[in-house]
Amino acid sequence: MTYRRISYAVWEITLKCNLACQHCGSRAGHTRANELSTAEALDLVKQMAEVGITEVTIIGGEAFLRPDWLEIAQAITKAGMLCGMTTGGYGITLDTARRMKEAGIGVVSVSVDGLEATHDRLRGKQGSWQWAFKTMSNLKEAGIPFGCNTQINRLSAPEFPQIYERIRDAGVFAWQIQLTVPMGNAADNGDILLQPYELLDIYPMIARVAERAKEEGVQIQPGNNIGYYGPYERLLRGGDAWSFWQGCSAGLSALGIEADGAIKGCPSLPTTAYTGGNIRDHSLRTIIEETEELRFNLEADTPKGTSHLWGFCKSCEFAELCRGGCSWTAHVFFDKRGNNPYCHHRALTQEKGGIRERVFLQRRADGNPFDNGEFALIEEPINTAWPENDPLHFTSDRIQWPEGWKEEPLVSSLVSSKSHSDK
Secondary structure (H helix, E strand, C coil), X not given: CCCXXXXXXXXXXXXXXXXXXXXXXXXXXXXXXXXCCHHHHHHHHHHHHHCXXXXXXXXXXXXXXXXXXXXXXXXXHHCCCEEEEEECCCCCCHHHHHHHHHHCEEEEEEECCCCHHHHHHHHCCCCHHHHHHHHHHHXXXXXXXXXXXXXXXXXCHHHHHHHHHHHHHHCCCEEEEEECCCEXXXXXXXXXXXXXXXXXXXXXXXXXXXXXXXHCCCXXXXXXXXXXXXXXXXXXXXXXXXXXXXXXCECCCEEEECCCCEEECCCCCXXXXXXXXXXXCCCHHHHHHHCHHHCCCCCCCCHHHHCCCCHHHHHCCCHHHHCCCCHHHHHHHHCCCCCCCXXXXXXXXHHHCCEEEEEEEEECCCCCCCCECEEEEEEEECCCCCCCCCCCCCCXXXXXXXXXXXXXXXXXXXXXXXXXXXX
């Protein structure tokens, strides 16, 4: 039997979208020029089942804008795989939710990126926040379990605790969180990106919310660029002794599929650098087993597993385990993987050395789906005056805590050293 290593696929079934998000990595909006036909999509479903995939999440763009989306979802379910969906939620009526249930869609994640004004600003359409919550209500009535996903950036971060309260009250069972990185549209909106040094104030806030979520029965699901060996790592990743980051899983357990049949080891990775092939040219099995773009993590336990590291990550004590954190995050900042500026351990280590890290754009992205520019990294004394004309600069005093939260201390096992803004 062929060695099966990949169990989860995220499938962009169309790039067509009814929103225009400032942080959209795929620059979704219009249909791709050569999206898979229904017959090709259904054949791909069979191939996914044959290589051992057990769960498929359909995404867009906006998945339900593809006319045959429910036929695809039903085929995934009939092939014995769990079918999930991630959506912006703009336009999912109760009737649509019921048809999703009938097609076998077992779980849905709705994107919520702020309170109403911030969410609508980031998502490029008035009313998108209200529709997201209307969609959650419709999913609830249709009997489909749902969670939310949130991008954390300088616009959404101050509202993070209040976002949690809103989605908790809407009935989510889980909340996936991710830091916004400079891919696609976000590469053109660098002012909303958190600076590495701002993570010192971000993580105590995330930890406080995660602690409450755990008490209230909401699962926090950290995305691949959250955490890395800071004092809250186990809290954020599940709570037990083995809950910590163990390296990029692109091509190991995960697969990304673009609407035109391009195959990547992770749905977030840049298209140009990480596409192993197209299912119109090769079988899915061949692409997974033979292409270097899907095999670069297979040598994680050998000396070659850390040969790509550079900068801070190369000398870090967690290098062999971490392997530079999320490949997507590192690549879209520096146009190559192996040095990840979005690391809590790194920010804390630099703070102890009196250093602050900051990034700035030096080469713009070309404007294609899943593309990136290139940033430069500055190390400067921690007490350096912050650059002028930076109104979105995030500090802990900008956090909008719900009433009664601010006075509650984190439990003693979670307390970290004070951040710069508390000194």
